[in-house]
Amino acid sequence: MRGFKALVTSLVAGAALLTAAGAQAAFPDRPITMIVPWGAGGGTDATARIIASLMEKELKQPVNVVNRTGGSGVVGHSAIAQAPADGYTIGMITVEIAMMHWQGLTELNPTSYTPIALVNADPAGVQVAADAPYKNVKELLAAVKAGGPGKFKASGTGQGGIWHLAIAGLLKDQGIDPANVAWVPSNGAAPGLQDMIAGGVQIAPVSLPEARALIEAGKVKSLAVMDAKPSALFPKVPTLKSETGSDWTMAAWRGIAAPKGLPKDVADKLTAVVKKVYDSKEYQDFMAQRGFGIVWAGPADYAKFMAKSDSDMGTVMKAVGIAK
Amino acid sequence: MRIHDALSGLLLALLAVAILVTVSQYPPIPGQNVGPSAFPGVVAILLLGCSLLLIWRGIRGERMPLVVMGAWTRSTRHAINFLLVIASLLFYIFCSEFFGFIITGTLILAILFYVLGVRPVLILPVAIVSTLVIHLIFYKFLRVPLPWGLLQGLHW
Amino acid sequence: MDLLTLTAAATKLVFDPYVLLVMVGSAAFGLFVGAIPGLTATMATALLVPITFFMPPVPAVAAIVTATAMAIFSGDIPGALLRIPGTPASAAYTDEAYQMTLKGQSELALGAGLVFSAIGGLFGTAVLIAAAPALAEIALKFSSFEYFWLVILGLSAAVFIGSNSVLKAVISLLIGLLVASVGLDNPGGYPRFTFGNTELMGGISMIPMMVGMFAISEILRFVVNIDPPARVLVQRLGNVFAGMWALTKKYPVQILRGSVLGTAVGIMPGAGADMASWMSYALSKKFSKESEKFGTGHVEGIVESGAANNSALGGAWIPAMVFGIPGDSITAIAIGVLYLKGLNPGPTLFLNHPENVYAIFLVFIVANIIMIPLGWMTIRLATNILRVPGNILMPIILLFCAVGAFAINNTVFGVTITLIFGLLAYVMEENGFPVAPAILGVVLGTMLEENFVTSMIKADGNPLVFFERPIAAGLGALTCVILFWPLASWLVRRLRTRPAY
Numbered sequence: 001m002r003g004f005k006a007l008v009t010s011l012v013a014g015a016a017l018l019t020a021a022g023a024q025a026a027f028p029d030r031p032i033t034m035i036v037p038w039g040a041g042g043g044t045d046a047t048a049r050i051i052a053s054l055m056e057k058e059l060k061q062p063v064n065v066v067n068r069t070g071g072s073g074v075v076g077h078s079a080i081a082q083a084p085a086d087g088y089t090i091g092m093i094t095v096e097i098a099m100m101h102w103q104g105l106t107e108l109n110p111t112s113y114t115p116i117a118l119v120n121a122d123p124a125g126v127q128v129a130a131d132a133p134y135k136n137v138k139e140l141l142a143a144v145k146a147g148g149p150g151k152f153k154a155s156g157t158g159q160g161g162i163w164h165l166a167i168a169g170l171l172k173d174q175g176i177d178p179a180n181v182a183w184v185p186s187n188g189a190a191p192g193l194q195d196m197i198a199g200g201v202q203i204a205p206v207s208l209p210e211a212r213a214l215i216e217a218g219k220v221k222s223l224a225v226m227d228a229k230p231s232a233l234f235p236k237v238p239t240l241k242s243e244t245g246s247d248w249t250m251a252a253w254r255g256i257a258a259p260k261g262l263p264k265d266v267a268d269k270l271t272a273v274v275k276k277v278y279d280s281k282e283y284q285d286f287m288a289q290r291g292f293g294i295v296w297a298g299p300a301d302y303a304k305f306m307a308k309s310d311s312d313m314g315t316v317m318k319a320v321g322i323a324k
Numbered sequence: 325m326r327i328h329d330a331l332s333g334l335l336l337a338l339l340a341v342a343i344l345v346t347v348s349q350y351p352p353i354p355g356q357n358v359g360p361s362a363f364p365g366v367v368a369i370l371l372l373g374c375s376l377l378l379i380w381r382g383i384r385g386e387r388m389p390l391v392v393m394g395a396w397t398r399s400t401r402h403a404i405n406f407l408l409v410i411a412s413l414l415f416y417i418f419c420s421e422f423f424g425f426i427i428t429g430t431l432i433l434a435i436l437f438y439v440l441g442v443r444p445v446l447i448l449p450v451a452i453v454s455t456l457v458i459h460l461i462f463y464k465f466l467r468v469p470l471p472w473g474l475l476q477g478l479h480w
Numbered sequence: 481m482d483l484l485t486l487t488a489a490a491t492k493l494v495f496d497p498y499v500l501l502v503m504v505g506s507a508a509f510g511l512f513v514g515a516i517p518g519l520t521a522t523m524a525t526a527l528l529v530p531i532t533f534f535m536p537p538v539p540a541v542a543a544i545v546t547a548t549a550m551a552i553f554s555g556d557i558p559g560a561l562l563r564i565p566g567t568p569a570s571a572a573y574t575d576e577a578y579q580m581t582l583k584g585q586s587e588l589a590l591g592a593g594l595v596f597s598a599i600g601g602l603f604g605t606a607v608l609i610a611a612a613p614a615l616a617e618i619a620l621k622f623s624s625f626e627y628f629w630l631v632i633l634g635l636s637a638a639v640f641i642g643s644n645s646v647l648k649a650v651i652s653l654l655i656g657l658l659v660a661s662v663g664l665d666n667p668g669g670y671p672r673f674t675f676g677n678t679e680l681m682g683g684i685s686m687i688p689m690m691v692g693m694f695a696i697s698e699i700l701r702f703v704v705n706i707d708p709p710a711r712v713l714v715q716r717l718g719n720v721f722a723g724m725w726a727l728t729k730k731y732p733v734q735i736l737r738g739s740v741l742g743t744a745v746g747i748m749p750g751a752g753a754d755m756a757s758w759m760s761y762a763l764s765k766k767f768s769k770e771s772e773k774f775g776t777g778h779v780e781g782i783v784e785s786g787a788a789n790n791s792a793l794g795g796a797w798i799p800a801m802v803f804g805i806p807g808d809s810i811t812a813i814a815i816g817v818l819y820l821k822g823l824n825p826g827p828t829l830f831l832n833h834p835e836n837v838y839a840i841f842l843v844f845i846v847a848n849i850i851m852i853p854l855g856w857m858t859i860r861l862a863t864n865i866l867r868v869p870g871n872i873l874m875p876i877i878l879l880f881c882a883v884g885a886f887a888i889n890n891t892v893f894g895v896t897i898t899l900i901f902g903l904l905a906y907v908m909e910e911n912g913f914p915v916a917p918a919i920l921g922v923v924l925g926t927m928l929e930e931n932f933v934t935s936m937i938k939a940d941g942n943p944l945v946f947f948e949r950p951i952a953a954g955l956g957a958l959t960c961v962i963l964f965w966p967l968a969s970w971l972v973r974r975l976r977t978r979p980a981y
Binding site for chain 3: 368446458
Binding site for chain 3: 040067198
């Protein structure tokens with residue numbers, strides 16, 4: 001066993017020397033890890049992977065995407081916040097960070113991170129089956145109002161998820177009891193949409209890119225989009241405002257963030273690189289192909305955006321009775 | 325380690341009861357007529373039923389002591405082997421971040437090789453080479469962020 | 481364009497040196513990833529995606545199809561040789577294959593897995609080509625009510641696979657179902673059994689648990705073995721195809737049944753290869769003339785479920801290509817790639833890009849064919865690890881398991897799960913509790929609860945709706961018959977054998 005001791009001691013000594021020498025090098029001098037709180041294959045994962053592969057080209061260092069899934073995003077978001085604030089661990093945070101703390105699932109909220117940049121937002125749509133009798137969102141809302149509690153069912157994400165809040169907030173905004181539409185939890189948008197076609201639920205308030213294949217296949221129709229302007233993907237789908245006059249908007253967003261307390265020079269470097277990636281033809285083409293909405297906000301605007309998202313979510317969640 | 329069916333049945337029954345007590349405190353979810361307590365509750369009730377059946381069968385079955393330890397527990401060498409496997413995983417869990425994968429992996433392999441009676445000349449070379457190969461596969465090819473720990477300065 | 485010109489155009493797209501090179505490369509990659517315990521086919525696919533960004537459509541899809549087909553097969557390799565299933569789909573027959581290895585028949589077990597995987601894969605492809613749009617329409621009719629029964633059917637597989645004691649198999653299954661209910665990912669979004677731990681909110685990941693239950697328990701048994709068994713021998717199969725031809729002639733019904741079941745289960749979004757392989761293994765045992773040989777190293781079940789899990793792969797692409805609905809996490813990634821390449825999934829894909837659709841079909845066929853020689857080479861190489869002395873091999877496997885468990889979520893929490901379940905499985909097996917049903921319980925537990933709860937919400941709490949829709953009623957009746965038939969026949973036998981006074 002004496003051999004080991006000598007080996008370990010010499011290795012430790014050598015490593016200490018090398019670490020000391022490495023500290024002076026410019027950021028980044030080793031691979032960066034990008035944590036994604038959602039599973040491989042989803043929209044967040046795909047967006048993170050294209051950004052990471054383009055950042056890699058700019059930084060000349062590998063940017064590894066790591067999926068830390070589970071707990072409806074709690075696990076991954078905690079992992080980003082708890083990583084050392086040295087810029088070598090960053091993450092893609094999503095709208096759920098503005099929601100989870102209202103439910104008492106975590107202490108984390110948007111202020112627990114150093115914002116780098118907002119890169120994507122996808123507004124909610126109001127989708128029904130193609131053979132549903134409602135020609136527009138007004139008719140649907142009238143039917144929901146007349147139907148009474150629980151007559152209508154909607155699905156597309158888990159209990160208290162973003163699309164659940166989108167429809168509940170819309171109903172509240174229209175003076176309809178949110179309990180008139182019962183929420184059927186589902187594991188993502190695809191099973192919710194499928195359930196709607198199979199006749200299990202009537203409404204799927206998911207984003208347009210999520211419903212895209214089924215809209216194009218003529219199985220689903222979108223009545224309105226909960227955004228200030230129509231989407232680039234389906235410009236013919238009217239906004240909620242033009243249909244009903246409602247100012248209600250709701251979108252799922254994604255952005256790059258680092259643990260709180262990141263040194264300013266490192267944060268600036270990362271923002272500059274993400275900006276370059278955002279402006280690149282590859283990123284713009286990728287997002288257009290997938291039908292994802294693109295939005296840019298630098299650190300200051302991003303922080304403001306998240307603060308607003310956070311207070312909006314709190315209001316709806318309290319109204320629906322999900323917030324603690 | 326052989327445990328008498330009546331005893332394992334009793335332990336499982338206690339587990340089932342503990343689960344039933346825990347889930348009875350779960351709140352209902354607004355808008356859902358089946359709460360988060362229903363599924364584990366039903367499974368726990370089934371488990372309780374099965375464990376009672378197991379206790380009954382155990383009592384009627386062969387007579388044996390409540391717990392029979394395997395023959396290996398009387399051999400110090402084998403008992404140490406058993407504990408060392410568990411200790412290596414615990415070492416990995418608690419120390420890999422600090423020491424880094426290469427040091428942790430080499431140490432675990434070398435110690436296990438040693439106690440399992442690998443020829444001394446082979447111990448260090450095989451331990452180091454296998455650790456480096458695993459590191460290459462996972463870190464380089466599969467991009468798993470294995471920690472460098474103390475060897476941070478040596479990363480490639 | 482008529483069929484002939486389309487096929488010609490597709491052939492030109494696929495039989496291009498670049499495409500073939502990409503396929504061979506991704507095949508090697510898939511074989512490699514699948515064979516490492518803890519790494520899954522999903523991970524293999526996710527790692528390929530950034531590379532496919534820079535490829536034209538056909539090679540990009542070819543890379544993914546080839547890598548996944550190989551990874552599903554090669555998950556059998558560590559399962560058979562070391563009793564560590566590489567993927568959940570191989571866990572159903574891991575014990576069987578390992579028993580064959582102990583008898584020296586590792587090449588036969590793996591060869592059967594390989595050849596019948598390829599045949600099942602080709603069957604799934606044939607169905608994909610012949611009937612994709614029509615079958616996708618049926619798959620869309622499946623709502624949570626139908627899924628609920630399907631999951632119950634899958635779970636009943638545990639009872640039939642069951643070891644000597646049905647009671648202990650059921651207890652093991654229930655433990656698996658309880659493990660599945662840990663964490664936040666339940667329909668209520670309520671944190672269960674987390675003790676305030678953030679990692680536990682994410683639930684207990686299946687792969688580290690499976691690695692622990694199979695591999696760590698095996699390592700523990702090895703190190704405490706007071707009188708070690710003689711070295712395992714490898715009987716070399718002279719000509720693999722001669723042996724397989726004999727099996728094909730012996731088990732034609734099993735191969736067909738496995739392929740049909742696999743394709744059917746694969747089409748249902750969310751069910752996938754894992755469930756297919758468990759159900760068909762159980763079915764094989766149930767209808768076998770030699771069901772007493774199951775579990776002792778009998779090739780019949782491997783033939784059937786090997787065919788099933790690869791045919792499910794073709795099935796999963798049906799709803800993906802026709803409606804953009806992913807059948808599993810792998811097709812979810814593949815759908816992303818299709819969009820990126822402008823091959824938007826949907827019925828229009830078949831109208832707008834027929835030559836690309838046919839090229840994808842052809843890729844499936846080629847992938848399943850090249851799987852045989854490449855897979856056979858891998859088996860030949862892999863069986864050499866049985867020559868490595870156990871005292872060197874076992875510690876290295878331990879390290880592999882630790883890294884594999886870490887890699888699933890990049891956290892040592894995975895290693896903790898591996899350790900705990902390794903110890904649990906060791907005690908369970910010493911006492912005659914089989915571990916495989918616990919794995920099945922975790923695979924299907926979440927699906928079971930989700931479908932039950934959503935059904936109840938949709939039905940306003942009326943349980944009769946589980947029998948109201950025609951498909952659900954049929955599946956429900958079938959389930960009840962399967963579950964209660966053994967009980968009823970046992971009662972009848974019991975009554976008959978009662979001594980007459």
